[in-house]
Every structure is written in structure tokens, then in C-alpha cells.
Amino acid sequence: MKKLPKVGSLKGLDKSVMWKALYAILMAIVCVGFYWSTTQTNYIWHWNRLPKYFYYTDTINVKAEIEGEVATITRSRGEAVVIVKGPDGTDHYTIPGEDLRVKEGDTLYMGDVIGVYQEGKIGLLTDGLIITIEVSIVSILLGIMLGLFTGLARISTNPCVKGLAITYIEIIRGTPLLVQIMIWYFVLGTIINNLLAKAGLFQIPELWFGVASLAIFAGAYVAEIVRAGIQSIDRGQMEAARSLGMPKSMAMRKIILPQAFKRILPPLAGQFISLIKDSSLLGVIAIRELTKATREAVTTSLMPYELWFLCGIMYLVITFALSMFVQYLEKRTAEA
Template sequence: MFKRLHWLDILILFVLVILVAVVWYRIEGALNYRWRWEIIPNYILRWNEDSQSWVANVLLQGVITTVRVSLYASVLALILGTILGMARCASNLAVRMLARTYLEFLRNIPPVVVIFIFYFFLSEQLVVAFNIESWARGIARSEDKAVWEFLFGDMRRFPSLISGVIVLALFESAFVGEIVRAGIQSVSQGQHEAAQSIGMSRLQQMRFIILPQAFKRVVPPMANQFISLIKDSSIISLISVQELTFKTVELVASTRAIFEAWLTTALFYFMICFALSMLFKRLERQPDTR
């Protein structure tokens, strides 16, 4: 491995080591910061005297919520993005323009602004309109709630969770829609003409011919977008969704362990995203056996 290292690689590593050393010196020297790494494990897992078992504490609870929100938002974003991608390629001009307006609006406005717009004008209204808060509280008070808590966590916080999922999915669907559009347009015109020649409708062409080929081609950018969605999920901490970033802010406020908490949080995000990156890379290398 070392034989493959170029002198420039060694120089970059040396600079990074120096940078880390300088930052470490500034923290311990100039800031007079006292490291307390020993308290962090207890905020990941804690011993429950009642159940006599280890249970998730603040940071791990945040990780679990982040995974839940990212998973549900990615499914919803994929559905909405596929519809938007198809609309962008529709023959009807009005449909194309509506889809393009939605995509351009979201892709050219800062994410924080988009999050607040969707939260106050759409997501919160949906929660009230469907009476989700009362329904969630009813389940939280019932005895048969194990499945619900496994899927969504504490049902008393379900309204904020579902608001975060909706907001994140609406934001990410704009990027997924552009990926799907590019995939659809990458399929050659000959495929469309061949489908038309055997009497397929436009919907049948999309379902059986175009979309299967398009999705196969957009797997790499879609995988990257899913990883970006996990990192973007930290934004919904601004609307009080209790995911990893929100829990870290709470931990820092109560313990003042600023660097330990945020470095641990960064490590959790890295572990999740890196594991998914390796998984997607392996899936991309799978040979097509069809």
C-alpha cells in the first residue's frame, strides 16, 4: 500500500496531521478545555434498573429516529420523485411546466427556508386536518402499542416525526425527480418507437419498457441522493424533530461536553453513510443475470 503512495499524498497526510495537532493544541491550550470522553458512553446506552437491561439513551435514540425518518422520507421521496420525473417528460405542456416549476423552486432555494415553508404551510396543516395528534395520543395510552413504537418510536412524538418525514420527502423529491427525468430521457427513442409499434399506450411504455431501464441507470445517483438525505435530515432538528442533531444539542446544553458530543455525532453520521456507501457500491457491482 505504501509503495502506491505518491509524494503528494504523503505531503497531504502530513499537513492534515499538523492541522489536527494545531486544533488539538488550541482546544486544550488556548480554550482551556477539559475533555470528558468518559461520560459519552452513558449517553449512548444506559442501564435500566426496572428492566435490568441496557437501553438506548439520548444519542442512540437520536440515531434510531434519524434512521426512521430517513427511511420513510426516502420511500416517499422516491414515489413523489418518480411521479415528478414522469411529469417532466409528459407530452402535455401544462403538466411539464407545473413539474418543472416545483423542481426549480425547491432546487434554487436554501434548504432551511424550504423546511420552514413546508412545515408551517403544509406539513403542520396536514397533521391538524387528519387529527393525527389525537390518534397518536390514543395509541400511546393503549396497551397494544408495541408494533407502533417499533415502527415510529414514542407515539406521543409521532406528529413531529411525520411532519419531519413529509417535509424532508417533499424537499428531496425535487432532486429525485431530476434524477428520474435524466434516466427516462437516457432511454433511446427507438425503445419508445418499438413499444408504440406493438400497440402499447404511453402508460404501458413507462411501466414495462422505459422505467425499468431508467431505474437501472439511475441507481448510482439515487444511492448518492439517499446518503445525502440522511445528512440533510439534520435540518429537521430546526422544527423540533428529535433526531440525532436535535438530541446532540440537548446533550451539549445539559453537559457542556461540546466537542465530545459533536465528534460522536459526526462519527455516527459517518458510520451510517459509509456503511450505506459500501452497500450501494457492492450492489452496483452485482452482475446482471437477466
């Protein structure tokens, strides 16, 4: 015979269902309220125009760059090679596909269309998303390395090393990120590129100054997270490791840091999520990350509602994926 569930468990189940139903009702009210408020603004939604900001097909016109006559047209492997001979020399043009607008013997002038083909291109938002992800990943990796060394220096017994770490942390944490980005781009970037130009070396793109500002900003916060994580481990473990003959560096690497890593994962995840969102400030130095790309798209399309909502959703997807990855790491480290 099957056992009947206990009355207490039924009551708990009923309460859980009730609260979930209340949550669903509240979310439905929010959605309906938002939809009603948009209807009061006389705004016409154009969701069907959004796909082109991710990927679109562009029509490319191949135009003549010299005056002359079409000498030969060679077709092979789905493309045509057109050779134009003129008084100033010979030029050739490759046109994918079969849409040619000329034939052999035609006379061409500069700007005449020789052929047309279709080419797929990534949209403005996709381009901005890629740059945001690349900048965030590089900044996070550099921030982790910088924060780890600075956090260890923060608890060092060497007064010089400790003083330098404290100075760096306090300066970075005590000034806004936007100001730091401006200093890196307009002050340090100008000085560095001027010195490189005098030495006859290449110029550093503004993207790397943005990455440097984000990495140094994140490194200061990671350093404090690492310091707090290390100091949360009982001192007796370090003393026990030293009593067994372990050098301090080996004890820190094999005993203290693995335990501290489990404790600092949640605050590290929060810091990196904030860093991804802070990357939107790089638009002030002409880096076309996701927010700047959205702003440009809004300017040309006059669709602020759809594009800004889409921008928010794309940031949410990135941060949610990072959050899920950190939760996975937490489970793996807890099982280890």
C-alpha cells in the same frame, strides 16, 4: 525459472508506494496538528463519559401512591408484588429483583420508597440516531415514489400534467428546505390538525410533518434525476419497442426504466446522502433527531468537543453505509 518483473512495472509500483506513504504522512500531520491545537485550548477531554449517551442503567424508585399498610408481599419469578391497603382503597406495586425497602405490616405514606430496581435504557444519542434513521428511510422511500411519478409527468405530452410537474419542481427546488419545514409545521400542520380536531379525529404528530417536508423536497430532485436518466436513453429504443406492438407504458417499464436506473444510481445516492444530513434541520420543530439530541447532551454535560465529533462520526457511518450499499447495487446491475 521464475520470470523477473519488468522494469516499468517496478517503477509503477514504487510510485504507488510513494504516493500512499505521502498520504499516510499527510494524515499523520493533520492528526498531530489537531491534537496540538486542542492542547492550546486548555480543554479537558472526557471520552469515558460518552458510553452513557448510548446505553445506561437507571435506578428506579417505586414509591407509594396512597397512604396505608403493607398487607401482603408475594415473591415469584424474580419479582415481588406488594399490596398496600389504605382508607382510600387498595393498590399493588410490582418490583423486579429483591431490593425491597418494606415488610408486611409497615405503615406507608405517599412518596415512601417501596423498592428499588435497575433498568437499562437507551441513551440520548442512540434515541436520536434511531429517529434519524427512521425519518431518513421513510423520506427516501416516499421521495423515490414521488420523484418517479413526477419525473414521468415531467416528460409527458399532456400539457396539464407536465405543467403541474414543472410547477412542483420549480417551487420546491427554488426555496430553502428550512423554510419548507417551517411552512409544513407552522402553517400546513396547524391547518390540517385544526380541521382534524373539528372533525373529531386524531392529531398528526409533528414528526410526520417533518417527514412530509423531507420527502417532498427529495421528490423534486429525484424527479429531475429520473427525467435526465430517461432522456439519456436513445429514442430509437422506444420507437423500436412501439414498432413491435408494445404499448408506451410497457416499453417504458420494461426497456427504458431498467436502463435509466443504472445511470441514475450515483446521483440518487448523492441525493439520499444529502437528505440524511438535511434531516438535522428537523430539530427546529422539536423533533429529537441526532443533531438535536447532541445539542441537548452538550447543554447538560458541557462536553462540546467529544459530543460533536461523535455526532459527525455517527452521520459519517450512516452515509458511508448507504454509499457502500449503492456501490453494491451498481455492481449487481452492471453484471445483470
